[in-house]
Structure formats: C-alpha cells, structure tokens
Amino acid sequence: MSEPLIYTKYGNVPVSTLEHYVAWEDTPEYVKFREVYKDKATGEVVKESAHVLARRGTQMGAEQSQL
Amino acid sequence: MKLRNIFARQIEAAHRHVLNYMGAAGMMLFANTQAICTSFKVEVLNGHHAFGTSVTRAGTGADGFKAALYLASATVNASTTAYNATGEVSGTNYAAGGTAFTWTAPTSTGTTAFATPSASISWTNVTLSTAFDAVLLYNTTQGNKAVAVYTFGSQTVTAGNFTLTMPTNDAATGLLRIA
Numbered sequence: 001m002s003e004p005l006i007y008t009k010y011g012n013v014p015v016s017t018l019e020h021y022v023a024w025e026d027t028p029e030y031v032k033f034r035e036v037y038k039d040k041a042t043g044e045v046v047k048e049s050a051h052v053l054a055r056r057g058t059q060m061g062a063e064q065s066q067l
Numbered sequence: 068m069k070l071r072n073i074f075a076r077q078i079e080a081a082h083r084h085v086l087n088y089m090g091a092a093g094m095m096l097f098a099n100t101q102a103i104c105t106s107f108k109v110e111v112l113n114g115h116h117a118f119g120t121s122v123t124r125a126g127t128g129a130d131g132f133k134a135a136l137y138l139a140s141a142t143v144n145a146s147t148t149a150y151n152a153t154g155e156v157s158g159t160n161y162a163a164g165g166t167a168f169t170w171t172a173p174t175s176t177g178t179t180a181f182a183t184p185s186a187s188i189s190w191t192n193v194t195l196s197t198a199f200d201a202v203l204l205y206n207t208t209q210g211n212k213a214v215a216v217y218t219f220g221s222q223t224v225t226a227g228n229f230t231l232t233m234p235t236n237d238a239a240t241g242l243l244r245i246a
Binding site for chain 1: 102103179181183192194215217218219220222223224225226227228229230231232233234239240241242243244245246
C-alpha cells in the first residue's frame with residue numbers, strides 16, 4: 001500500500017514527514033480555525049489553511065431628525 | 068342642585084368621550100408614527116431609490132459583487148470608496164480583484180432590512196505569505212464602489228484554503244443590516 005501524500009508548497013509529500021497542528025480563535029465577531037502542517041525535519045510551515053465563521057455582520061442605523 | 072347635576076352629566080360625557088381615544092394604558096392612540104419605512108431600507112439594498120442626479124442604472128438585474136482580501140498593513144475602512152489594488156494581497160492562485168459572489172435577496176424582519184452573501188467565499192490552493200486580515204466587498208457593476216469591510220484577525224495561507232463562512236442571514240446577524 002502506498003503512503004498517503006498531501007499537497008504542500010513543495011508539491012505532494014508524504015504525510016508522515018509532516019506534523020499537523022490546529023488552532024482555534026474565538027472572538028465575539030468570528031471563530032477561526034487554522035490548520036498547519038510543518039516539516040518534521042526543518043519545522044517549516046509547508047501548508048496552512050484557515051477558515052473563518054463570521055458570527056454576525058455589520059449594522060447601520062437609519063436615523064432621522066425631527067422636523 | 069338640578070343645574071349642578073346637568074353640569075356633572077356633561078362633564079362625565081366629555082370624560083367618556085376623551086377615554087374613547089385612550090388605550091388600556093391610558094395613552095393617546097395617534098394614527099401616525101415617525102419612522103424610516105422598513106420597505107425603504109429593503110429598497111435601498113435593491114437600488115430602487117436615487118436621491119442624487121449622478122446615479123444611472125443600466126438594467127434591472129442584480130449588480131455584480133466581488134470580495135478582495137487586504138494585507139494587515141493596508142488601510143481599508145469606512146472611508147474606502149472603491150476597490151483599489153493598493154494593499155491587496157497577492158500570491159499563488161489569488162486573482163487580483165478577488166472573487167465574485169452573490170447576495171441573498173434583501174428582505175426585512177421587524178424594522179431591520181438585511182442581506183448576506185448567499186454562500187461562503189473561499190480561495191482554494193492559495194499561498195498568501197504576507198499577513199492579511201480584511202476583506203472588502205465591492206460592486207463591480209457600479210464602478211467598483213465599496214460596500215463594506217470585514218476583518219477577521221491576521222492570517223497567512225500556504226498551499227491551502229481560506230474560507231469566509233457567512234453568518235446566519237437574519238435581522239440579528241445578517242452580514243449587512245440596516246436597522
């Protein structure tokens with residue numbers, strides 16, 4: 001069975017040569033999930049993805065003045 | 068005595084007449100209420116009202132919109148009037164100007180009109196090595212006029228995907244709301 005590969009900045013490399021990290025960022029405005037692959041030998045980030053979930057958008061208030 | 072009773076009955080009748088115009092809380096029930104009409108807020112999002120003389124609309128279809136990413140060192144904010152390549156990210160598989168998206172049909176709940184991009188906005192297999200933290204939504208049909216800026220914390224992407232998932236499209240969380 002062939003070893004699984006994953007696409008990185010250096011092309012397809014064996015997953016076994018990489019370390020996988022995830023991180024979450026939770027704020028009132030958004031939640032962000034980061035996924036990082038680092039080369040085990042060099043520690044270099046060779047693949048990184050991020051996914052942002054916006055909790056809410058922006059509101060503009062319509063105001064009017066009294067005549 | 069008889070005259071006093073007549074006056075008392077007239078006062079009582081007048082009092083009942085006034086009470087007819089008051090609700091259970093004792094408040095006067097006026098028929099008119101000052102407000103910016105909710106339908107107007109939706110119609111603004113649909114481009115129905117032109118208050119100035121410089122607006123021309125070529126068609127009745129929805130305008131085209133794009134989302135462009137900006138470096139953390141850029142300056143996009145409320146003062147931004149149109150898309151500008153200055154400060155935009157660049158990198159592998161990122162097309163200058165960003166990516167196209169569509170809005171949900173503007174609608175309203177209560178007195179709030181709202182609209183949200185109809186799907187997540189994403190960039191796949193990109194490499195953006197310089198930190199970025201903002202997206203500018205702008206109107207490509209109307210001279211790239213700016214709509215809104217949203218920030219999400221500094222980020223880089225390497226041979227990966229970047230996705231902006233939209234909030235629930237309602238009066239409380241819709242991406243663009245007019246209250």
